[in-house]
Amino acid sequence: MVEQEQRQRPPSYQTTAWCLEQVDHWFDIMSSRQPVMALSTHKIEEYQKPIKFLQDTIQLFRGLKIGRTGSWKPVQTGIVMATSSILSIQQDMLAQGHMFVLTSRFTQDCLENQFSCIRQRNPVPTPVEFQQALKSVSVGQFLVTVKTGSYQEDDNSLLADFLDTKQSLPSPGLREEELMVRRAAPDLTNTEISALYHLTGYIVHKVIKYSKICEGCQSAIKHNDDSPEGTKSSSQVYFVGRHKRPSI
Incomplete structure (x- = not known):
């Protein structure tokens, strides 16, 4: 019964099904999240199969005719550019000594x-x-x-x-001097420090504006100088209007 239905279907159905299978397999390779599907030269034979498939996909979409006019479509540009980029990136990364490349990290x-x-x-x-x-x-x-x-x-x-x-809360047996000891600052980049400083200033502003706290608490969490501050580094921090300079 199934074979009879398949014979009655137009030949274009087979072409559409084949194209869908190609695109589905291409998506699996381009969005691999597990080492099983990752690109790796650990097994050369298994590595060459997806590479050859991606190269064939580029040729497929370069020669693909979409619509009655067969004009070039943006989807063809996107697939060709994305596939070519992944092929170049994985080659460079594997040559640098990486064990495998998870293509999902580039989505x-x-x-x-x-x-x-x-x-x-x-x-x-x-x-x-x-x-x-x-x-x-x-x-x-x-x-x-x-x-x-x-x-x-x-x-x-x-x-x-x-x-x-x-x-976890500190142990009740600790002395006040031990509780006041500052821990070492985490190793952050200039961009992360600027983002954290900006976020802290926004929170301090909201706490002072909407919470009823004494002046002593305000001085403990807010810097005395609310003037805009900027550094000479590439990540400058400015607070305008809705921010307060935190006491850090």
Whole structure:
């Protein structure tokens, strides 16, 4: 019965099915998240198969005719550029001594996830709404995948993961001098320091504005000088309007 139905179908169905299989396999190679599907020269024979397939995919989409006119489409440009880039990158990385290359690290799934979270409340946000939603996403760890979305969940670590870490309270037996000892600052880049300083200033401003705390507490968390501050490094920090300089 199945064979009879297949014989009755037009030959174009077979072409469409073959094209879908090619694109599906191409997507699996271009978004590998496990070492099993990763590009690696550990086994040369297994390594050459996906490389040959990606090269054939480039030739396929370069000669592909879409529509009645057969004009060049943006999807062809995207696939050819993405595939060519991955082939060049993996060759350089494997030559440098890397054991394997996970191509999923070069996708923009994390960016798509963030945009999806921002558009949860309003699918078409205004610039002000986008800025406010971005702050909520960054500070409040609102980075969760939408149930009805079409994006894969990104498994990378987040910049604000420290918000999810539960620190244990100090032992009651410690002396006050021991509690006041500052721990060594973490090894952060200039960009991370600027982001943390900006975030801290925003939080201090909100605490002082909406919380009823005494002047002593305010002076403990806020710098005495609220003038804009900038450094001569590449990452300058300026606080205007809604920020306070924290006491760090």
